[in-house]
Amino acid sequence: MKKTFSLIEQLQQLLGKDRVISNPDELIVFECDALTLHKNIPEGVVLPESTEEVSAITKLCSEHKTPFLARASGTGLSGGATPAKGGVIIQLSRMNQILEIDYEDEIAVVQPGVINLHLTEAVSSRNYHFAPDPSSEKACTIGGNVAENAGGPHTLKYGVTTNHVLGMKTVSPTGEIVEIGGRCEDSPGYDLTGLFTGSEGTLGIITEVTVKLTRNPESIKTLLVVFNSVEDASISVSNIIAEGIIPAAMELIDQLAISAVEQHLNVGYPTDATAVLLIEIDGVATSLDKEMKRIQQICLSNRAMIAQIARTDKEREDLWRGRKETVGALGKITPAYYTNDGVVPRSKLPEILADTIRIGNKYGLRIGNICHAGDGNIHPLILYNPDDKNEVENAIKVSEEIIKKCIELGGSITGEHGVGTEKSEYLGMMFSEEDQEQMKKIRDVFNPDYLLNPDKIFPTQSKRNKINLKKTKKLKGWL
Amino acid sequence: MxxxxxxxxxxxxxxxxxxxxxxxxxxxxxxxxxxxxxxxxxxxxxxxxxxxxxxxxxxxxxxxxxxxxxxxxxxxxxxxIPSDLDHSPADLVATVPAGMTFSSVQEQLSKNGQMISLDPPHTNSSTIGGIIATNSFGPRRYRYGTARDCVLETTLINSKGLAVKSGAKTVKNVSGYDLNKLYIGSLGTLGILKDITFKLFPIPEKRVTLAADFKNPDKAVKLTADLRKIPLDIESTCITNGVWNPSGGTNWTYFISLAGGEKAITPQIDRLFSIIKTSPALNCTTLSSAESNRFWKVVNQTYPKDGNNAKITVIKKYLKSFFNSIFPHLTQGYSLKIFPDSGIVYIHCPEDDDASEFIKNVIGTIRTLGGYLEFELLPRESTFERWPILPSSLPWMKKIKMALDxxxxxxxxxxxxxx
CATH class of the missing domain: 3.30.43.10 (Uridine Diphospho-n-acetylenolpyruvylglucosamine Reductase, domain 2)
Structure with a gap:
């Protein structure tokens, strides 16, 4: 009697048993990414080591009509790497080689599993860095950065991931290996590199990326500004931008986050402050003094108590260590937290931060605020107890109300974390059905059977009625 | 038809x-x-x-x-179409109707000391929609990049005759697919752009342009690598000869513009001078403001109306090899404009058999080195394809066209x- 091998058996034949995980106990690790509110256990996890293996895996999954998705470090915060419909996770962490660094061309070619910070460390001796610097840079991968179009504090000046990607090698859901973009700055035809960046792993699986390297600035000045109110800090941010000053980074941290950081890291943030701004400018040394002086003046005119420039590299590093580890520090004072990611026009920052505090108070939940303030990108961390069903529900409600407020103020539902499963039901707040239809047509070109990373980005039918979709009849007003 | x-x-x-x-x-x-x-x-x-x-x-x-x-x-x-600019100076963001001319938009933005970072040719008559659809750029690409780096949101009339939006009016946004990237440079093949939202930049307090002449282009290109190593607030660079060289003559002129605060820029002029001095440059001049305006106008606004005009993109580090290969074949009447930090070269040559032979050589060189060529103008009888070198992802592009149109x-x- 003929025996048809299961998908898992065929994957084992392809990769060997040691590179296929199917034990339910081991699969629990892969049930979610850093968005722990959404979980689902996959049927298997495979560990490819080459583009060709990824291609063979996707072919098998497609033949078996089994959903599959790519995952690397799983640091994403929107459920992009959560197996929403089960199936197979293609774990790319073994594809972690920097394949080439070319200083003459100022590019690097990397596999998707390369840790973000490792690339900067690899080129720092030659005075270069990889500009996108998410707070999770020590753990997140460049493949994940590209899939989510990751940002970070310094994207205020240097742009987000899409501004630093020249090309990539991808694998289609049916196993076709497609090279898009390349090493040239311009290539003819539609900008598929720009399309794939930020497509949340729904158009193809990235197996190689060509990224730009950025020269380090000659000089850096980092300013710590202490305020008695979040409002004064956020007004200062808006005033700085309105004056046409674009620092390299401008981060806001509120009292709860400050106290968590100081409790666990002791980096030198004043614990009596209600908010601090971390403002960094960089560039040609002679350019910085005047700009920094003006920034200090603006902050002081908005009742800043202290505006102190870091005097040594150690001081600067400590200030940044505090900012980049704020989330981890907050994690030590709460059993669980929910990281929100919304954006408003930069002039609306004071308003959204006031609303965030109000919304948290309304539901009786503590919120630690950290923001890429210069970009209008807020990250309220909603603290809750995962064992208290009421608190879990309230945390979700708080997040939803904050996002709705961002939209009311002319902003976006996500600045850098992606839509994933977390915000797929909110997409209609920003985009009409026809807008979404235009996007889905693109998804269907690359992912026609929707087996690759399903139930991401777009609202699913079951929850659709909950969201107020914008209607395309808005057009009538123009006719 | x-x-x-x-x-x-x-x-x-x-x-x-x-x-x-x-x-x-x-x-x-x-x-x-x-x-x-x-x-x-x-x-x-x-x-x-x-x-x-x-x-x-x-x-x-x-x-x-x-x-x-x-x-x-x-x-x-x-x-x-009557159109108004929706400018939010406090956010450094503006939404611009596609039919507005570039210069009228820049003029309005400048009242608040702000600008769109692009500097495409023909600013008086180019429309915003046209600039985005052709992915047009100029020498300021050195600092600010291209349209893909400054477009935040687009509204497009799609093939159903409906307005569809992509992106947001915020400087950061990752909601949904970034279809803006598809529309930029698509030459209107996916729809009609209705309006575009830009991330704006402050107009620099001071701009200073230096011009240095070189005997041949590969020596000028080599200076680019040296410039990268020195901290300078460079805004624009371009190497030109022929119709794009305001000085005339047979030399290749490297134009470099510094931009920023007045106090910061002044000491950088000396620094830049000293770098150029160590290169094989024949001379170096700091242009007056009037000269600078006139020179940049010739460099950036001259657009030949006949003959062969081609945009070439090569891997940056192969620019020198590219010039070594084509330089012996360059003859009088041929003009080049080079964006050395992007690996982009525009070539204009007249309509004759020698030019056809030269272009064949150029295409062969690009195939060897890796890169692309697009003809922006071709003589009527020419047998060249507009895009003689095609990307391997073309089948996917065709599918996108089929899906959206x-x-x-x-x-x-x-x-x-x-x-």
């Missing part, structure tokens, strides 16, 4: 006779319409879809390829690989 009368009769259901005219000779269409409202544009697309009429989204007409024949039906210009109404046959 239908007769102009047949199409004209159908268009009369949407447009007044004043809004319809015979197309200019340079256009690939028979008729041109000038809608007064976006509603008319939407109705036009619906009409085109129903009646298999092909549309050619038209900007300022400054960057037209030499089509040489009429193979499409109707050009659509948004120039007459299934009836093929938007400028069919005018894009890469016959899209």
């Amino acid at each position: 239908k007769s102009p009368e047949t199409i004209g009769n159908k268009l009369k259901s949407i447009f007044s006779t004043k809004e319809i005219s015979l197309s200019e000779e340079a256009l690939p269409t028979q008729l041109t319409v000038y809608p007064s409202t976006i509603g008319q544009v939407c109705e036009l697309v619906k009409l085109a879809r129903k009646n298999q009429i092909t549309l050619f989204p038209l900007g300022g007409g400054t960057h037209l390829f030499s089509y040489g024949k009429k193979f499409l039906d109707v050009s659509v210009s948004l120039k007459r 299934p009836e093929g109404i938007f400028a069919p046959g005018t894009f890469v690989g016959g899209i």
Whole structure:
């Protein structure tokens, strides 16, 4: 009697048993990414080591009509790497080689599993860095950065991931290996590199990326500004931008986050402050003094108590260590937290931060605020107890109300974390059905059977009625 | 292709006779319409879809390829649609109707000391929609990049005649697919751009331009690598000769513009001078403000109207090899404009057999080194393909065109690989 091998058996034949995980106990690790509110256990996890293996895996999954998705470090915060419909996770962490660094061309070619910070460390001796610097840079991968179009504090000046990607090698859901973009700055035809960046792993699986390297600035000045109110800090941010000053980074941290950081890291943030701004400018040394002086003046005119420039590299590093580890520090004072990611026009920052505090108070939940303030990108961390069903529900409600407020103020539902499963039901707040239809047509070109990373980005039918979709009849007003 | 009368009769259901005219000779269409409202544009697309009429989204007409024949039906210009800029100075963001001319937009933004970071040619007549659809850029690319780096949101009239949005009016946003990237440089083959939101930049307090002459281009290109190593607030760079060289003569002139605060820029001029001094430059001049304006105008605004005009992109580090290969074949009457930090070279040469042979050599060199070539102008009798080197991802691009424009109404046959 003929025996048809299961998908898992065929994957084992392809990769060997040691590179296929199917034990339910081991699969629990892969049930979610850093968005722990959404979980689902996959049927298997495979560990490819080459583009060709990824291609063979996707072919098998497609033949078996089994959903599959790519995952690397799983640091994403929107459920992009959560197996929403089960199936197979293609774990790319073994594809972690920097394949080439070319200083003459100022590019690097990397596999998707390369840790973000490792690339900067690899080129720092030659005075270069990889500009996108998410707070999770020590753990997140460049493949994940590209899939989510990751940002970070310094994207205020240097742009987000899409501004630093020249090309990539991808694998289609049916196993076709497609090279898009390349090493040239311009290539003819539609900008598929720009399309794939930020497509949340729904158009193809990235197996190689060509990224730009950025020269380090000659000089850096980092300013710590202490305020008695979040409002004064956020007004200062808006005033700085309105004056046409674009620092390299401008981060806001509120009292709860400050106290968590100081409790666990002791980096030198004043614990009596209600908010601090971390403002960094960089560039040609002679350019910085005047700009920094003006920034200090603006902050002081908005009742800043202290505006102190870091005097040594150690001081600067400590200030940044505090900012980049704020989330981890907050994690030590709460059993669980929910990281929100919304954006408003930069002039609306004071308003959204006031609303965030109000919304948290309304539901009786503590919120630690950290923001890429210069970009209008807020990250309220909603603290809750995962064992208290009421608190879990309230945390979700708080997040939803904050996002709705961002939209009311002319902003976006996500600045850098992606839509994933977390915000797929909110997409209609920003985009009409026809807008979404235009996007889905693109998804269907690359992912026609929707087996690759399903139930991401777009609202699913079951929850659709909950969201107020914008209607395309808005057009009538123009006719 | 239908007769102009047949199409004209159908268009009369949407447009007044004043809004319809015979197309200019340079256009690939028979008729041109000038809608007064976006509603008319939407109705036009619906009409085109129903009646298999092909549309050619038209900007300022400054960057037209030499089509040489009429193979499409109707050009659509948004120039007459009354339009206001939606500028939010406090957010450094502006939403601009596609039909506005670039210079009028920049003039309005400048009242608040802000600007769109692009500096494309023909700023007086180019429209914002045209600039984005052609991915047009200028020497400021060195600092600010291209349209893909400053466009935040677009609204496009799609093949159903509906306005669809991508992106947001915020400087950060990752909601949904970034379709803006597809529309930028798509030459109007995916729809008609209605408006575009830009991330703006402050206008630098001071700009200073230095010009240095070189005997040949590879020596000038080598200076680029040295410039990268020194901290300087460079805004623009360009190496030119021939029609693009305001100084005339046979030399190659490297233009470098510094921009920033006055106090910061002044000491950098000396620093830049000293770097140029160690290069094989024949001379170096700091241009006065008036000279600088005049020179940049020649460098950036000159656009040959006949002959062969090609945009070449090569891997940056192979620029020197590229020039070593083609330099012996350059003859008088050929002009080059080089964006050395991007690996981009524009070549203009006249219409003759020697030029054809030269171009064949250039294409061969690019194939060897890795890169692309696009003809922006070709003589009528030329046998060259507009894009002689195609990307391997072309089949996916064709699928995108099929998905977003299934009836093929938007400028069919005018894009890469016959899209």
